[in-house]
Amino acid sequence: MPREPLSVVVTRRLPEQVEARLGELFDVRLRSDDAPMSREELVLAAKSADVLVPTITDTIDSTLLAQAGDRLKLIANYGAGVDHIDVATARQRGILVSNTPGVLTDDTADMTMALLLAVIRRIPEGLAVMQTGEWSGWAPTAFLGGRVGGRRLGILGMGRIGQAVARRAAAFGMQVHYHNRKRLRPETEEALGATYWESLDQMVSRMDVISINCPSTPSTFHLLNARRLKLLKPSAVLVNTSRGEVIDEAALTRMLRAGEIAGAGLDVYEHGSEGNPALRELPNVVLLPHMGSATVEGRVEMGEKVIINIKTFEDGHRPPDLVVPSML
Known part of the structure; x- marks a missing residue:
């Protein structure tokens, strides 16, 4: 029997072509508006997804990770910085963290x-x-x-x-x-x-x-x-x-x-x-309102890296942009 696609939750609106490709490859739940998720929404997303795709506006701390349950296995961050994610706690709970370095x-x-x-x-x-x-x-x-x-x-x-x-x-x-x-x-x-x-x-x-x-x-x-x-x-x-x-x-x-x-x-x-x-x-x-990475090309390339990290993980391999605590 064919394997069911990964359940992926995206916390913010992403470029249209990135969202379309995510929809083709995974069982994805996209954000209908561009407001950040509330804490409650973020907890529910972490409980219901195999993969969470957060951004810098989402705080993924030890308290949230403790409520995530056993389903969540990958946090594929949309962005290079991961200071909003408790990487060490995630790894202790068996959750991998990836990011999108280099494109910006x-x-x-x-x-x-x-x-x-x-x-x-x-x-x-x-x-x-x-x-x-x-x-x-x-x-x-x-x-x-x-x-x-x-x-x-x-x-x-x-x-x-x-x-x-x-x-x-x-x-x-x-x-x-x-x-x-x-x-x-x-x-x-x-x-x-x-x-x-x-x-x-x-x-x-x-x-x-x-x-x-x-x-x-x-x-x-x-x-x-x-x-x-x-x-x-x-x-x-x-x-x-x-x-x-x-x-x-x-x-x-x-x-x-x-x-x-x-x-x-x-x-x-x-x-x-x-x-x-x-x-x-x-x-x-x-x-300026955090515009350093705000180019169409850069944001699309970030999305492509997120997709590659998720797809590689789904295929049973180490995501190419895996973040480990010793890197921080």
Whole structure:
């Protein structure tokens, strides 16, 4: 007898072609609207599915996993980051976790450069004047930003995305520096033209721009805390397209308001979508609604990885993007 297809529950709306392919391959239950599942809905989904496909907006903690029952065998996360999933508890309960790494590298690096340019060249201020019709004509001293070329860029986290940022920054004439858990191989450093700093404190204090490109882990929580933020030059700019928890957002807000940091470009926030309201009032801050991965191509490729992970698991093999606690 043919084997019954896996029961798959998807917690959020995905690109149409991804949902169509999931429907062809599996017994899938899709979301009818794009609102996040409530806690109760998420528990019911975990109880009724062989495979759960959550996103960053779903908290899959030990309490939820304890209520999942015995049916759930794979959490095929739609996204690269898994800090919203208790991977260790899942594995203890015999539940595998997979993710979608690698497909968003270029998209996120592009957004990093977009935020960097937007802050340094004061693009949102110029846009606002044009949209309100208040522009009175060109003036020699109006909207003076800074030159990007020649600035020192310090990249915190030199994985795939960090290296992609380094390549783009070099094309803009920036000097590339980095801090990472492990130093890159000499040939990689040479290819990127990147200078390694073993001391994060020393790197932070000497850079014109800091780009956050490291994952959220217990060791990176508030890595840029109030003390370390104080080391930044008053002319420095901070860009974060990684995870909001890496920065002490309250301390950053205070320093931006006081003029102790020149500006910031943020796509992620410490408390999810609820960035500090005081940040919205500052002209030297550019805020985006977590758009780093928001390209059609990237979101479709994420879905394709989810499908491959589920199909490989269904065929009795290890999902290619399996996440294990030792990786975190």
